[in-house]
Amino acid sequence: MKPAPFRYHAPETPGEVVGLLGEWGDEAKVIAGGQSLVPMLALRLASLGHLVDLRRLDELRGIERRDDDTVWVGAATTQAAVQRSEEVRAAVPLLARATPLIGHFQIRSRGTVGGSLAHADAAAEYPAVALTLDAELEALSPRGRRTIPAANFLNGVWTTALAEDELLTGVRFPVWSGRCGFAVEEFARRSGDFAIAGATVALRVDPAGRLDRCAISLFGLGPTARRATAAETALLGTDPLGTDAEDIGRLATEDLDSVPSDLHGSALYRIRVGAAMVARAWHGAVQEALHD
Numbered sequence: 211m212k213p214a215p216f217r218y219h220a221p222e223t224p225g226e227v228v229g230l231l232g233e234w235g236d237e238a239k240v241i242a243g244g245q246s247l248v249p250m251l252a253l254r255l256a257s258l259g260h261l262v263d264l265r266r267l268d269e270l271r272g273i274e275r276r277d278d279d280t281v282w283v284g285a286a287t288t289q290a291a292v293q294r295s296e297e298v299r300a301a302v303p304l305l306a307r308a309t310p311l312i313g314h315f316q317i318r319s320r321g322t323v324g325g326s327l328a329h330a331d332a333a334a335e336y337p338a339v340a341l342t343l344d345a346e347l348e349a350l351s352p353r354g355r356r357t358i359p360a361a362n363f364l365n366g367v368w369t370t371a372l373a374e375d376e377l378l379t380g381v382r383f384p385v386w387s388g389r390c391g392f393a394v395e396e397f398a399r400r401s402g403d404f405a406i407a408g409a410t411v412a413l414r415v416d417p418a419g420r421l422d423r424c425a426i427s428l429f430g431l432g433p434t435a436r437r438a439t440a441a442e443t444a445l446l447g448t449d450p451l452g453t454d455a456e457d458i459g460r461l462a463t464e465d466l467d468s469v470p471s472d473l474h475g476s477a478l479y480r481i482r483v484g485a486a487m488v489a490r491a492w493h494g495a496v497q498e499a500l501h502d
């Protein structure tokens with residue numbers, strides 16, 4: 211199948227982009243890497259009158275360490291650029307480790323950070339990473355700029371807090387310092403497929419050896435990535451050496467509702483896989499925090 215006809219726009223500034231989005235409303239969408247949008251258009255799962263291409267917007271690309279102890283990643287930065295970045299590897303290891311799990315290198319060469327977050331697939335890695343690290347998303351609209359905490363960004367299946375005329379311009383990932391550990395684990399049927407279930411963990415141990423920061427996120431296990439807050443609360447203040455990774459996996463997944471059930475696996479199967487992914491990620495993150 212071929213996409214329905216549309217008008218193509220290639221503006222040069224973010225202001226022009228949001229001007230076009232404001233003018234055409236739900237008839238228009240931005241296109242970044244096209245790795246999710248183009249298949250949807252080609253299959254006519256989406257049909258649009260206007261496509262607004264971000265390819266000329268250099269200011270939406272780049273990776274910078276900022277003075278406020280964040281790493282800023284421009285929304286149109288490709289996943290491949292994130293994977294190559296020494297800055298990301300050193301300062302935001304969870305983002306670096308999640309990136310090679312996205313599709314194949316051809317997809318990561320075109321697919322962008324902002325596209326992945328704005329598309330908000332329930333099984334995508336970046337929304338879970340942003341949630342885990344308490345990232346902040348920068349958005350621009352004809353009404354001005356605003357910052358959206360990752361916790362308020364994901365609304366449901368392929369749905370975010372972005373308004374129709376809003377452009378994601380960048381993401382600020384906080385740099386966690388101290389004795390920290392980070393891990394991402396997922397299970398997919400074939401390398402490069404979306405995960406059946408996955409988990410990200412970030413934790414920090416204080417000088418007395420107790421957990422003073424802990425974040426666990428799940429993906430592929432509901433309409434959006436989500437934090438396992440009950441498990442996090444139970445773990446804060448404990449000695450990570452005294453924790454049982456399998457118990458944590460069970461605790462993190464026991465209150466899940468709306469787990470998908472399809473030909474790739476039943477809800478029960480996904481929950482079991484999710485618990486195992488939490489356990490593996492927990493183990494890896496604890497090892498890193500205590501021994502590296």
Ligand SMILES: Cc1cc2nc3c(=O)[nH]c(=O)nc-3n(C[C@H](O)[C@H](O)[C@H](O)COP(=O)(O)OP(=O)(O)OC[C@H]3O[C@@H](n4cnc5c(N)ncnc54)[C@H](O)[C@@H]3O)c2cc1C
Pocket residue numbers: 239240241242243244245246247248249285286311312313314317320321322323324325326328329331333334335336372376377378379402403404405
């Ligand atoms: C075979 C295959 C396997 C894949 N596997 C995975 C995987 O394992 N994990 C994973 O996470 N992803 C996977 N993907 C998706 C891939 O990561 C996409 O790159 C990503 O979902 C979308 O990024 P994009 O830049 O291509 O966005 P596009 O396809 O261009 O856009 C996607 C959506 O985001 C919106 N959008 C894009 N940029 C912005 C912005 N700056 N502001 C506001 N809205 C914006 C668009 O309007 C559109 O609605 C896979 C894709 C394919 C084809």
